[in-house]
Amino acid sequence: MPSGIRALIFDLDGVITDTAEFHYRSWKRLADEEGIPFTREDNEALRGVSRRESLNRMLKGRSIDEETAQAWMTRKNEYYLAHLDELTPAHRLPGVTRLLEDARHIGLRLGLGSASKNARSVLEKLALLDAFDALGDGFSVVNPKPAVDLFVWVAGRLAVYPQQAIVFEDAEAGIEAARNGGFWTVGIGTATRGLADVHYDTMADVKLAEVLSKVGDG
Numbered sequence: 723m724p725s726g727i728r729a730l731i732f733d734l735d736g737v738i739t740d741t742a743e744f745h746y747r748s749w750k751r752l753a754d755e756e757g758i759p760f761t762r763e764d765n766e767a768l769r770g771v772s773r774r775e776s777l778n779r780m781l782k783g784r785s786i787d788e789e790t791a792q793a794w795m796t797r798k799n800e801y802y803l804a805h806l807d808e809l810t811p812a813h814r815l816p817g818v819t820r821l822l823e824d825a826r827h828i829g830l831r832l833g834l835g836s837a838s839k840n841a842r843s844v845l846e847k848l849a850l851l852d853a854f855d856a857l858g859d860g861f862s863v864v865n866p867k868p869a870v871d872l873f874v875w876v877a878g879r880l881a882v883y884p885q886q887a888i889v890f891e892d893a894e895a896g897i898e899a900a901r902n903g904g905f906w907t908v909g910i911g912t913a914t915r916g917l918a919d920v921h922y923d924t925m926a927d928v929k930l931a932e933v934l935s936k937v938g939d940g
């Protein structure tokens with residue numbers, strides 16, 4: 723199997739931009755309205771998981787019927803979309819623009835692999851829609867991370883094998899998905915420390931040459 727690196731695949735929230743705060747404020751508003759205790763700390767468990775799984779984790783074992791679940795997810799998403807109006811290219815995380823440019827410069831293909839159904843809108847607001855050759859989002863596959871499906875779908879679109887691609891992720895579920903699929907991994911932030919092939923505290927710390935020297939053919 724060829725193993726020279728040919729592509730980078732990026733998670734969105736926590737890697738390209740930080741929409742976690744907007745997700746938090748939207749879930750918090752819903753939780754407050756419904757009388758469910760929900761803290762910033764609780765929100766950490768929602769990082770990188772699907773909207774449905776986020777609702778489940780917010781409910782912490784409370785049971786609601788399907789119609790209510792759908793209505794609550796819709797409401798949360800309306801609150802979230804209102805926050806997205808605040809998003810501009812200035813909200814790219816530090817280091818992202820340079821990393822994408824450097825990768826493009828040396829001929830790597832670029833993909834996005836996000837659990838979010840709003841990924842396209844977020845990229846548009848960041849003026850990054852054209853930066854990616856393939857866009858995998860919350861509509862692309864049925865099984866969310868930690869299933870391998872999304873990253874495999876993106877790799878297929880990029881026409882590379884998993885062994886030829888490096889996944890950048892800030893969430894445990896995302897690193898697990900990538901590893902299960904046979905991708906190389908770069909972990910960003912505290913939640914992925916010790917789980918990925920290469921780890922950096924922030925995207926601004928990432929050095930592409932260093933990453934490439936540690937993975938693939940090295």
Ligand code: B16
Binds near residue numbers: 776840
């Ligand atoms: P949506 P990522 C994830 O984005 C978020 O981290 C997670 O908090 C959110 O629940 C999920 O997207 C679904 O988002 O409600 O917009 O479809 O990290 O996979 O880019």
Ligand code: MG
Binds near residue numbers: 734892896
């Ligand atoms: Mg993420």
